[in-house]
Amino acid sequence: MNEQPGFNCQRRDLVSKTCGEDLNNCKKVVHSCEPDLNHSHPGFNDVVYRKRRAEIAMLAADYKHGTDPPRVEYTEQETATWKEVFDTLSQLYTTHACNVYQKNFEKLKADNVLRNDTVPQLQDLSNYLYAASGYKLCPVSGLVSARDFLACLAFKVFPCTQYIRHHNAPMHSPEPDLIHEVLGHVVMFMDQKLADFSERIGKASLGASDEFLVKLAALYSFTIEFGLVREDGQVKAYGAALLSSYGELEYALSPVPEHLDFDTSIATVQPYDVNNYQKVYFVAGSFQHMLHNFE
Numbered sequence: 001m002n003e004q005p006g007f008n009c010q011r012r013d014l015v016s017k018t019c020g021e022d023l024n025n026c027k028k029v030v031h032s033c034e035p036d037l038n039h040s041h042p043g044f045n046d047v048v049y050r051k052r053r054a055e056i057a058m059l060a061a062d063y064k065h066g067t068d069p070p071r072v073e074y075t076e077q078e079t080a081t082w083k084e085v086f087d088t089l090s091q092l093y094t095t096h097a098c099n100v101y102q103k104n105f106e107k108l109k110a111d112n113v114l115r116n117d118t119v120p121q122l123q124d125l126s127n128y129l130y131a132a133s134g135y136k137l138c139p140v141s142g143l144v145s146a147r148d149f150l151a152c153l154a155f156k157v158f159p160c161t162q163y164i165r166h167h168n169a170p171m172h173s174p175e176p177d178l179i180h181e182v183l184g185h186v187v188m189f190m191d192q193k194l195a196d197f198s199e200r201i202g203k204a205s206l207g208a209s210d211e212f213l214v215k216l217a218a219l220y221s222f223t224i225e226f227g228l229v230r231e232d233g234q235v236k237a238y239g240a241a242l243l244s245s246y247g248e249l250e251y252a253l254s255p256v257p258e259h260l261d262f263d264t265s266i267a268t269v270q271p272y273d274v275n276n277y278q279k280v281y282f283v284a285g286s287f288q289h290m291l292h293n294f295e
């Protein structure tokens, strides 16, 4: 990448000048993937779902950094959706998830942080994750713009939605939901190296040109969201979008999509589709090697 020095945190000056008040402004939401506007969203024609999603999103709109994330009282239907996804993915992880994910997932279950019968609360997860890798979770009302999202990463803050995907499409969500944030991101963010890698992408985004930001967003997407890795001769997933969607997890590891060896110069210009499964996934030679490229 032309601005590769950004990964070496030359924008520390910007980091030090920013505080929680600035982060309160980093929550510009991209509304196009929401059920009110996205015709292909499974909740588009479900007025009850849209109202409930909006209620939970409103809680995040009032959130101030430095305070506790709001608690949500999840309904029986939302809990049933969580359980269906949790149980289905739990079975797939043993064959489809990378070793780091499996180890972290088992620890979260053993510590009773994740259970199939209870939707976890952001505040509890944030406290747990902070102790593990220094990252905190903050509530947001939807898909945050790439610039604001990456800026939060620079300050070890991970924006999380709190609503649950539509019950008729538990296998995949066209927008981030709590299941994606937890079963995708939180489990992987317990790994210090991945957390540090995310922080470096975030710092590189501070003050970056729009053109460079697009490349960083693509790099983030094809690693943290859709990343695959080769382990013991097999391809496994470490990307959050895959590990939180049993539809795309099985698809990504099938012979249908194209698997390319991870290459920064290609991944940063590869188009990605937020509404559909990807046509191309990048496979790292090893998890540690991929992260080491950016140290």
Ligand SMILES: [Fe+2]
Residues within 6 Å of the ligand: 176, 180, 184, 185, 225, 240, 241
């Ligand atoms: Fe995500």
